[in-house]
Amino acid sequence: MPMTDSRWLESPRRYTGQKTGNALVAWLNGGQKEMLSWSNDRQWKQRMLEELLQDATVVFGRLYKYSTHHDFYVASKGKKSSVRFWDCYERLNKMLLSFTQAPWINLNEFYEKNPIVWSVKDDSPAALVAPQIGWFIELIKQGVILRIRRCQECSKWYFARFNHQQFCGDLCRGKHHAHTETFRENRRKYMREYYQLKKSGKVK
Numbered sequence: 691m692p693m694t695d696s697r698w699l700e701s702p703r704r705y706t707g708q709k710t711g712n713a714l715v716a717w718l719n720g721g722q723k724e725m726l727s728w729s730n731d732r733q734w735k736q737r738m739l740e741e742l743l744q745d746a747t748v749v750f751g752r753l754y755k756y757s758t759h760h761d762f763y764v765a766s767k768g769k770k771s772s773v774r775f776w777d778c779y780e781r782l783n784k785m786l787l788s789f790t791q792a793p794w795i796n797l798n799e800f801y802e803k804n805p806i807v808w809s810v811k812d813d814s815p816a817a818l819v820a821p822q823i824g825w826f827i828e829l830i831k832q833g834v835i836l837r838i839r840r841c842q843e844c845s846k847w848y849f850a851r852f853n854h855q856q857f858c859g860d861l862c863r864g865k866h867h868a869h870t871e872t873f874r875e876n877r878r879k880y881m882r883e884y885y886q887l888k889k890s891g892k893v894k
């Protein structure tokens with residue numbers, strides 16, 4: 691009797707998406723503490739991945755707004771705001787088209803529910819970041835690439851569990867709201883003082 695039945699029945703898409711997302715995020719955040727000691731090689735890899743993610747965020751952020759190609763076409767026709775989209779779209783595709791990938795079977799991945807693994811070949815410029823590129827493409831295929839985000843507070847990378855998530859965690863969310871509150875409070879104070887000065891005729 692096969693002993694893996696229950697494992698294979700788990701919702702694999704979601705599981706894999708989160709796992710892949712966490713792997714990419716861990717790698718992106720991995721070197722941050724020892725940023726100064728980074729080799730040129732690591733910096734180059736990091737930059738390449740970050741550029742891919744930036745372009746993908748613009749491209750898919752737009753594509754997911756529409757449900758058909760026709761809707762997309764109608765909404766984008768002649769719009770100035772489309773320039774950035776097309777720039778990112780072209781750069782992303784140029785990069786993706788430079789990858790040479792080959793399918794193979796990896797025992798470890800097989801038992802992680804990936805019977806076929808795509809591997810970037812040595813003659814591709816992306817070979818140095820092969821696993822990270824693999825995760826990047828996998829996340830696009832699973833429709834969760836927009837979940838890879840940078841925290842607005844601490845700029846760490848994270849995989850958003852919910853679509854509306856804007857921070858890496860509760861701590862950063864709290865900090866951000868505290869800043870916002872202080873800012874609002876200062877502005878209220880300033881406006882109060884300003885009106886008092888105005889009333890007294892000291893400013894016009």
Ligand SMILES: [Zn+2]
Binds near residue numbers: 842844845857858862
């Ligand atoms: Zn954060």
